[in-house]
Amino acid sequence: MELKMTLEELRVFLDREFPQVAEDFVLEDLGEMRIRVRLRVNERHLRPGGTVSGPSMFALADVSVYLATLAMIGPQALAVTTGCSIDFMRKPQAGADLIAEARILKLGRVLVVGDVLIHSRGVEAPVARASMTYSIPPAGQAG
Amino acid sequence: MELKMTLEELRVFLDREFPQVAEDFVLEDLGEMRIRVRLRVNERHLRPGGTVSGPSMFALADVSVYLATLAMIGPQALAVTTGCSIDFMRKPQAGADLIAEARILKLGRVLVVGDVLIHSRGVEAPVARASMTYSIPPAGQAG
C-alpha cells in the first residue's frame, strides 16, 4: 500500500489540529503501516521521582498509531480512538526522551488496530506496550 | 474493612505528591472500596471540537482508583500502575466537568484491580469505562 501523507504533511497536520500538544512530539520515521515518534520529555510530563506520567505515555501511544493511520488513509477521514490497553513494565529513564515504535496490524474500512512499544531513548528494554483501536467514520461524515 | 484515610487526608496527599495536577481533581465522595472524583475540565484538557482528550480521561481514571486504593491501605505503600484498559464510548459534553465513579474489585497484598465509569456532569450515559491494575511494593521497599 502507498503512503497518502509524508512525514512533513503529518507534521503540518499535527501543528494545525493539535496545537496544544504538537510541540511535544518529534516525528522521526515513517513507513508503510508504521511510524516512530519521540516524546520530548519536559516538566509537564514528569511525576515525583522524575518518572514520566502514565497519561503522557498514553498520549504518545495514541498520537503514534493515529498518525500512522492518517498516513495510510489520508487526512480527510478523522479516526476516533475507541479503545486502549496499556501495560506499564519499567520505570522510564530519568531525563530521557521516550521513543514509540508503532505499527498498524489491521487497517479496515471501519476499524483500525495498532500496537506500540515505548522505550527510553538509548535503552532497549521497553517501558510500556499499548494496543490502540480506532473507528473510522463513514465517508461524508468526517469533519 | 475500615478506611485508613479520609477524603481530607487524600486531598492533602494529592496536593503534596502530585502538585502539577492536583488542582484538576475534586474529591467528591469516598466510601469503602470506592470513590467519586470530578475532573475540572479546562483548556488544557480539550481537543479541537471541545471534547476532552483521551489522556485526560486516562488520568482521571488512574487518579481515582489510585486514591481509592490509598484510602484502604494507607499512604505509606506507594502503588504503581501496571496496566489499564479503557473504552471510549461517547463524546463528552462540551464544557461539562467529568465525573469518575471508581470501585476496587480486588485488594490483594500484591495486586489491586479496580474499574471506573466516567460520565459528563449532568449526563447519565457513560463516556468511558476503564479498568486499572496496580502493583503494591513489598513493605519496607516503598518510597
Next chain:
Amino acid sequence: MELKMTLEELRVFLDREFPQVAEDFVLEDLGEMRIRVRLRVNERHLRPGGTVSGPSMFALADVSVYLATLAMIGPQALAVTTGCSIDFMRKPQAGADLIAEARILKLGRVLVVGDVLIHSRGVEAPVARASMTYSIPPAGQAG
C-alpha cells in the same frame, strides 16, 4: 428501550447457532441492557487443582454480552467480537458454577461495549471482570 428477544428466544437461538457449547450455559435473568448467565461447570472447564480455566471464563463473558446485545437488537444482525480485556482476580470456588452479570454500556449502530463481573455461585467476591467490544455489520451484510 424495548427488548427484541425473550430469554426463551435467546435460548432457542443459542441451541441452534452454537450447539457445541449451548448446554454449558443457563440463561438466568434478562433485562434492558443486561443479562445473568450461569456456566454449568464440568470436567471440560477445569484445570489441575479444580479451578475453572481462563478460556472457560472468557467464553462465559463473551456469550453473556453477546446475548444481551442480541436481546436489544434482534437476531438478524450478527455481532462479531472485536476485543476483550479481562482481569482474573481470584481462584474460583472448586465445584461451584460461575455466574456472569453482564451489562451493555454502549449500544451503537456500529460498536457495542459491555462489561461483565463473574463470581462463583454463592460467593460474592468476583473471580474475574471483563470488558467486551463487538462490531455490528451494516444491515444487509449479516449472515
Next chain:
Amino acid sequence: MELKMTLEELRVFLDREFPQVAEDFVLEDLGEMRIRVRLRVNERHLRPGGTVSGPSMFALADVSVYLATLAMIGPQALAVTTGCSIDFMRKPQAGADLIAEARILKLGRVLVVGDVLIHSRGVEAPVARASMTYSIPPAGQAG
C-alpha cells in the same frame, strides 16, 4: 539469559499438567524470551461458518506466553494468569491451523508481561493480537 527448559521438557510438562488440552498444541520453536506454538484446529475449536472460536484463540495465546515464561524461569514456579487483552482482527482461514508467535516483554520477579500475534498457517496477516500478564508466586509458595 539462559533457557531453563527445552522444547521437549515443555512438551512433557504440558502433557502432564494439562492433559485435557495438551494434544491441541504443537510446540514448534523456542528461543530466549519467545516461542512459536501451533493450534491443531479441530471440530471442538470451530464456530458456525468454520471460524475458530474466541476462547480457542485466547487459550492459544495463554498457553504460548505461559510456556515461554516457564522456559525462562523453570517449572517449579507456577505462574498465574492475571490479565489478558485481545483484539480479534480478521476471520481465521477455514480449515487452517493457527500459529502463535509469542514474546516476553518483561520478566520480573513478580510480574510477567508478554504479547502474541496469531495468524492462520500460510497466511501472513494476523487474525488476533493479545497481551497477557502473569503473577509469579513468591518462592516457597508454589505448587
